[in-house]
Amino acid sequence: MSSGITLSASTRQNLLSLQDTASLTSTTQNRLATGLKVSSALDSPVNFFTAQSLSNRSADLGGLLDSISNGVQAIQAANQGITSISKLIDSAKSTANQALSTQITTTGTASTAFDGTAGGDVNFYINGTSKTATIAANATIDDAISALNTSAGSKIFSKDKTGEKIVLNASSDVEFEDTASQTLLGFTAGSGTAPDYGTSNTTVAQATELTVSGVDSRKKLAEQYNSLLTQITQLAKDASFNGVNLISNGDDTNKLHIAFNEKDTANLDIQGQDLTSDGLKLESITAGTAGTGNFLLDTDISSTLTKLGSATDTLRAASSTFGSNLSVVQNRQTFSKNLINVLDTGAANLTNADLNVEAANSQALSTRQSLGISALSLANQAQQSVLQLLR
Structure with a gap:
């Protein structure tokens, strides 16, 4: 035998209203807690998947x-x-x-007078370029100087005031290939290590009368x-x-x-x-x-x-x-x-909740819930009157 509780229409209406209010309150509280109005595809499939696509990109x-x-x-x-x-x-x-x-210079005066009796070849280098001057036998000092300057391509050889000794005054590096070339001109045979000025030429040590400057600095x-x-x-x-x-x-x-x-x-x-x-x-x-x-x-x-x-x-x-x-x-x-x-x-606009609106909704729902409870109480007054009669 079945039995149930009979509620008046007004009471049932008020209960439904309270249930709706409770559901809305739950939704509002969830939005306030998460900050989202669309938190899953069930809330709004279009907004959810569009926002997800924007967020992924x-x-x-x-x-x-x-x-x-x-x-x-x-x-x-x-x-x-x-x-x-x-x-x-x-x-x-x-x-x-x-x-x-x-400036590179090579200067010096031969220590002995020029003697061209035997003659011969004078092999020397100007800034590493090979030069050869042939001095004929019994050549005078002027003949020798002429041959040397012709080979050098410039007047770097001259004679001293006595007219007997050869003078070298060049704005370049002058080196001799062999000792005979030096002594033929009246310079002494050099001693020590041959100069190394970055060339591959074979040279002999400079005569003591010759002074070279600037090469080492360069x-x-x-x-x-x-x-x-x-x-x-x-x-x-x-x-x-x-x-x-x-x-x-x-x-x-x-x-x-x-x-x-x-x-x-x-x-x-x-x-x-x-x-x-x-x-x-x-x-x-x-x-x-x-x-x-x-x-x-x-x-x-x-x-x-x-x-x-x-x-x-x-x-x-x-x-x-x-x-x-x-x-x-x-x-x-x-x-x-x-x-x-x-x-x-863009993604936030589709899914984020307006917290100001949701806060206002929360307050409104709280008021509505209070009113619903009061309305339910009024709806039950008729039954309370019957209870008074039974007492």
Whole structure:
């Protein structure tokens, strides 16, 4: 036998109203607690999945920002390397100019009078270039000087006030190939070690009457120049960031690839350049077969200065290229940050709750619940009257 509780229509209506209020209160409290008005696909499938898609893209772009940031730092490291190499190039120019301004001279007067009875060949070098003057037997001192100057290509030989001794006064390095060439002109045979002025020529020790100046100074400046080239190469190889070096290797394998979107359909490839001393076509100053080593010749120093000027132009062009690339990468970095903000805002607009509205709803529902309870109490007054009769 079934039994149940009979409620009046007004009581049932008030109970339903309280249940609806409780349900709304629960929803409002959940929104206040989570800050979301759409927390699952059940709340709003369109908004939920659209917001999820926007959030996923935002996360993908956020992951690319780290790669873009590393790219920016790699370019800045290369640019810093170029700036420092340029300073070393300027130092190399200063060294070469100093060598160019250092005058080389060879001076001296023979200790004995010229005796051309036997005659013979005088073999000597001017700044490493081989020269040979043939002095005929029984030649006078004037004949000998004429032959020597003709071979030298300039008037570097003369005679002293007595007219008997040969004088050498040259704005260059003059070395003799053999002792006989020295003594034939009246100079004493040299003793000790033969000069080493960066040439591959076979020479003998200078006569004691001859004084050479400037050559050793130029040699030391050439060594200083070579040291600067070594520093240029080492600096270029050290200008790396996170294993990426854009100025130490110019082949096709040395590229920096930066992706700007999650599908890599927007990207930038930055080609590395060889800015070492070899890449800049700067050669060390070494001993040459024609006396061109150790800054011995002004023409070779001028050629070196020309190469240094070309190296400077190369560095400036590289700096301009990297600067342009850096501007592009930084612009895309800023764009990606702003786009991430747009995507996150769009996702939030679809799913986030307005806490001000929900707080107001909570207060309104609380009031409604109180009113519903009062209404339920009024609806039960009729039954309470019956209870009074039973008492």
